[in-house]
Amino acid sequence: MPEPVPTVLFVCVHNAGRSQMAAGFLRAIGGERIEVRSAGSLPAEQINPVAVAAMAERDIDIAGEQPKVLTVDAVRESDVVITMGCGDACPIFPGKRYEDWALEDPAGQGIEAVRPIRDDIEARIRALVAELLPA
Template sequence: MTDKKPSVLFVCVHNAGRSQMAAGWLRHLAGDSVEVRSAGSAPADQINSVAVDAMAEVGIDITGQSPKILTPEDSEASSVVVTMGCGDVCPYFPGQRHEDWKLDDPAGQGIDAVRLIRDEIRDRVQALVKDLLPNR
């Protein structure tokens, strides 16, 4: 019997900064060992360019991603749902692990502030990977 691959959904309001950076970190740190999704309750038109720049500084390219609308199906298909300020619009399904990460919103912030947010997200994603993939 094989264990099902963990699936993580990162959700923030615009799916343009925090959730995109978190998804980028998880893809970078876990490779294909974890299925990664991100979405927003009110997606922006494009990813925050300062978030893109901050991630590029550490060698992670998130330019190929685009903000997506949060659907109940995405949430239901995920074993872990990490919310970042989306409030009551984030659906909850029994049997899922839910975490709410209190993080500053990078929208409208300069690169120095976004670097701090990026690094805090990295630390949280590293802990998540350790928990999801203990033998890694």
Template sequence: MNTSAVPSVLFVCVHNAGRSQMAAAFLTHLGGTRVQVRSAGSAPADTVNPAVVEAMHESGIDISAETPKVLTTEAVQSSDVVITMGCGDACPYFPGKRYLDWQLEDPAGQGVAAVRPIRDEIERRIRGLLTELGIEPAA
């Protein structure tokens, strides 16, 4: 990780419509301005999964205005931590970056009831990541 005062985290999944959107939203919500957050997909969808939007709304986080973004080499290069979620070899690798691979069920095509446990696991992992980064989660 670089020595900047604000660490940068990039979440990557295939469509950037579910897991990476939830992770980015939780990290933004809990980390605030103490962490820079990006998310992207190797083959981004047109819109964020509606069941994911609903599940996040239940947690008090509105991601309805978010749009899937394409993964760029620049996004990886400018991030301290890159967390992949099922994008396989599509994510470029750069020496000196910290990479984590979070094995999480894909919420694509699932209803909100199936998305809730994925959402809750992502929140748990985000809280752990904040602790590792030395950032106290917001209440």
């Protein structure tokens, strides 16, 4: 019987920067072994172009992603819910693993300011993958 695939949901306010970078890293590092979702409590019109550029420096393309609205179903159907500055907008369900990652918002920042945020996200994603997919 195949191993169950854990589902991770990343939530930030606009679903345009932090959560999209996290989802991009998790897709790249976890591959098909982890299902990845992202959403925002107040989604933006488009992905932050500086976040797209910062991820491109790591050979990860998030340019085709679109901000999505956070739904109760997305939370209900996820095993791990990681919030990034969206406060109490995320519904709580028993039995889920919740983490809040205190990360600076890349909105309105230049590439020099976004790179350290991206690198922090990448380190957190690598640690998460090691927890979810033990060798």
